[in-house]
Amino acid sequence: MSREPEERKKQHARKIGSIVNQLMARRGYAQVQTGNEMERIVRRVVGDNLANTCRPGNVRNGTLEIAVSDSVSIQELSFQKRALIKALQKEFPQSGIKDIRFRAG
Secondary structure (H helix, E strand, O other): OOOOOHHHHHHHOOOHHHHHHHHHHHHOHHHHHHHHHHHHHHHHHHOHHHHOOEEEEEEEOOEEEEEEOOHHHHHHHHHOHHHHHHHHHHHOHHHOOOEEEEEEO
């Protein structure tokens, strides 16, 4: 009869926290939560006038993509771009936002 050494059994045991984190990453739950938080922050930062015309997308390589419903709103947001970046960096520092890209959509 061969028994596995006690050391080998312990190597396979994983902490529940790491399993939950892995499951959340696989299912995309963390992205949904981050997306909802990002949308709430963007709405607050751009103000009431522009909040209904834009919808934040993903952050890729430090650039937040925001879909905007019309070109007039894109132009207004472009004027406020630096202030928006600073406000987003302050409100959501873990996002790593360095730039914003507006697109019609």
